[in-house]
Amino acid sequence: MRPQFLYEKNLQGVANSVKRKQEQYRKIVRHLYYNGAASIAEIVKAVKISQPLVASLVDDLMSYGMLLDKGVGESIGGRRPNLFCLNSEYQYVIGVDINLHTLNLAVFDLSNKQIFREEIKYFDLENSNDYLNSLVDKIESMISQLGISREKFLAVGISIPGLVDAKQGLSHTHLSVAENGLARVLGDRLGINVLLDNDARTMALGEKAFGKAIDKENVLCLNLSNGIGLGMILNGELHSGKNGFAGEFGHILIDPEGKLCYCGKIGCLETLTSGKILVKNIREAVDKGQPTLLANYKKENKKIDLRAVVEAILQGDQFAIDQLNQMCEYLGKGLVTLIHLLNPEMVIIGGKIAHAGKFVIDPVTMSMNKYAMSRISSETELVCSDLLDDSALMGTMANVMRSVLSLD
Amino acid sequence: MRPQFLYEKNLQGVANSVKRKQEQYRKIVRHLYYNGAASIAEIVKAVKISQPLVASLVDDLMSYGMLLDKGVGESIGGRRPNLFCLNSEYQYVIGVDINLHTLNLAVFDLSNKQIFREEIKYFDLENSNDYLNSLVDKIESMISQLGISREKFLAVGISIPGLVDAKQGLSHTHLSVAENGLARVLGDRLGINVLLDNDARTMALGEKAFGKAIDKENVLCLNLSNGIGLGMILNGELHSGKNGFAGEFGHILIDPEGKLCYCGKIGCLETLTSGKILVKNIREAVDKGQPTLLANYKKENKKIDLRAVVEAILQGDQFAIDQLNQMCEYLGKGLVTLIHLLNPEMVIIGGKIAHAGKFVIDPVTMSMNKYAMSRISSETELVCSDLLDDSALMGTMANVMRSVLSLD
DNA sequence: ATTCTTTTATAATTTTTTTTAAAAGTATTC
DNA sequence: GAATACTTTTAAAAAAAATTATAAAAGAAT
The missing domain is CATH 3.30.420.40 (ATPase, nucleotide binding domain)
Known part of the structure; x- marks a missing residue:
């Protein structure tokens, strides 16, 4: 069998029996991919196919080289099970x-x-x-x-x-x-x-599959780098909207009396909170002689970029922390809107700014406490990504x- | 068979074969409920069960009295099909x-x-x-x-x-x-x-099943009466959030310099737009001698409530229309946030204010044009509910x- | 009137499950 | 520490379920 067999969905002109078999294989592979090595008995429970059939399907997949016999596993009071796992080098x-x-x-x-x-x-x-x-x-x-x-x-x-x-x-x-x-x-x-x-x-x-959103059904993921991105897991599924335009969190209205955004509107969240603005504000302050660790960067002719700012924050730079705090106040305001609308169980902060850890989490939490209805926001956990740059x-x-x- | 059989899900201690049969029945009933009368051939295509089996399942359901034979239907170039439908008096x-x-x-x-x-x-x-x-x-x-x-x-x-x-x-x-x-x-x-x-x-x-949201996957439904409610269909499913608290649209921040809301926060959408506010504003103006059809209500000792206001608007009352327009400006602002975040294909306005029809749609559309990124908002249709008070x-x-x- | 379609019914075959039995352990008892 | 009772996993046989293939029925199109 060609390895690509998993990919071929909605095949036409193919007998139903072939499709059904494919679906059965897929269920088993799916379970092994998401749950790791398993015995026949475990697979039976998970995929709701009878044991003799699962055994024969697993046999097939082994003969194709897609599955490997991992030997016997631990017993829980009886015959030891034979464990099977995906051949990780199959594809x-x-x-x-x-x-x-x-x-x-x-x-x-x-x-x-x-x-x-x-x-x-x-x-x-x-x-x-x-x-x-x-x-x-x-x-x-x-x-x-x-x-x-x-x-x-x-x-x-x-x-x-x-x-x-x-x-x-x-x-x-x-x-x-x-x-x-x-x-x-x-x-x-x-x-x-x-x-x-x-x-x-x-x-x-990434967060849903490998990060802190595992087993969560309603999670918002913020990508805080130079801009502000938003990815939403709602009802366990990624939400993209009608055209894939969902998640324009950076352009929701926060301050009607605010600045012009590059999108043409006034007072967008991104005019108040973003890595770009943070860096810009700090650069301007450094030029005016603000005492901060980042001033040294300029002296050494190194570029003050977002990475440098986060580094300074982690080193305790008072001015940079203060600047970040100010942004987080606005970010929290924006997040409150999201939380009121979507009632997520978790908000994960990712992107370059997530490296700042508690230096983001704490001020955003404070802002949320101030602006959110506590009955709703108390159900939402705010955390930084583990995966960080890899997410x-x-x-x-x-x-x-x-x-x-x-x-x- | 007891009629309740459809209701009993996740039965325990029941053979798998029974569960599977139940699932098959449910598929057929489901198709007939959502699509109306159908022939065996049509059901076969829809539920992906073979024709002899579908025929026998339909036989069963008929013998239980759940399905009715509707006689022969129109042919599309061959033997006329036997049509079956739900017995609407079965439950x-x-x-x-x-x-x-x-x-x-x-x-x-x-x-x-x-x-x-x-x-x-x-x-x-x-x-x-x-x-x-x-x-x-x-x-x-x-x-x-x-x-x-x-x-x-x-x-x-x-x-x-x-x-x-x-x-x-x-x-x-x-x-x-x-x-x-x-x-x-x-x-x-x-x-x-x-x-x-x-x-x-x-x-x-209601809108998804019987109204304008039929066949739509991402739809927002506003309940505009004395307060503001929001129901969301996302990815074809109702979104409720972790605790069922999703949809607190009335309490998103619109005006940071605004009034105190009863929820304790400042500048919530509901402090600016709601049937309650509309009525309150109009009552106050009437007391001050504002010329409006609604002034007659007071003279006749009738109560000026939301229903009366909408009636006046439909009769062309200039002042009431103007008041509604003002609210719609804010409502549009709030909607833009929703649209930027969720990229829905349709927004349906329901509730008592939906009776105003174009008198709501037009000013809200104008506001959206002003505040939304057109690439996103142009994908969203704004309409009033058909179902109105019945939705x-x-x-x-x-x-x-x-x-x-x-x-x- | 004949040919072609579509629907339905029946028979044959295949698939899948249930049932039963065997294999390979663990836990307990003497 | 061996014998026994109990569990769990796997394999094989028997039974059931579901599908495919085929045929018949009923009407449409030519």
């Missing part, structure tokens, strides 16, 4: 995390291990065929470097900032040079299926596996 | 729409027809056992009046304002005298299963059927 997934100035690449095996990881700095995102070409080149060279045959790659998962229509595989904000849609163009050139989504949503998927990349893997292993 | 659903001052009761048959309907005015909602008793009395007298045996009632669906935890059957804001939870208390006393939800969410379910009641029926006929 691979390519993860591509596109940022404005950096490109992160990874190859995952079926145990979610990164068997390859590369961070390419100064890889500036621009809407040109040159960019597309070098993106493809980078991926191609990674593939040939690994020496894994193309058929072994289940899909390429891509995370990209801006407006994205995941269903159609379109990136509206960036790389619109890809005429037939970014997903299709890249897919055609690489000869591998491509799955696209917005960075904040990909992060949310989007991990999310691409989660997105691919979610898509491939989805039932129905 | 009934009781709908209860609790409002602050009015109680709406209905009994639905399986074709969604209201075979009984009663509007009880001046039935003021208060947190007392007296209220509970008279509620039960009203329902009981309706049942006995109809002369339908209790077993024939599939469930009671209830719509109630305020914070509701539908999963647990709890009403937090109103009727907290019901100690074990409103749903259980009423269920025990009536001897019929009770399904509870918040009024705005029930309306959303919550219809929603209770939809809620019951959704729950009973849900797969898995």
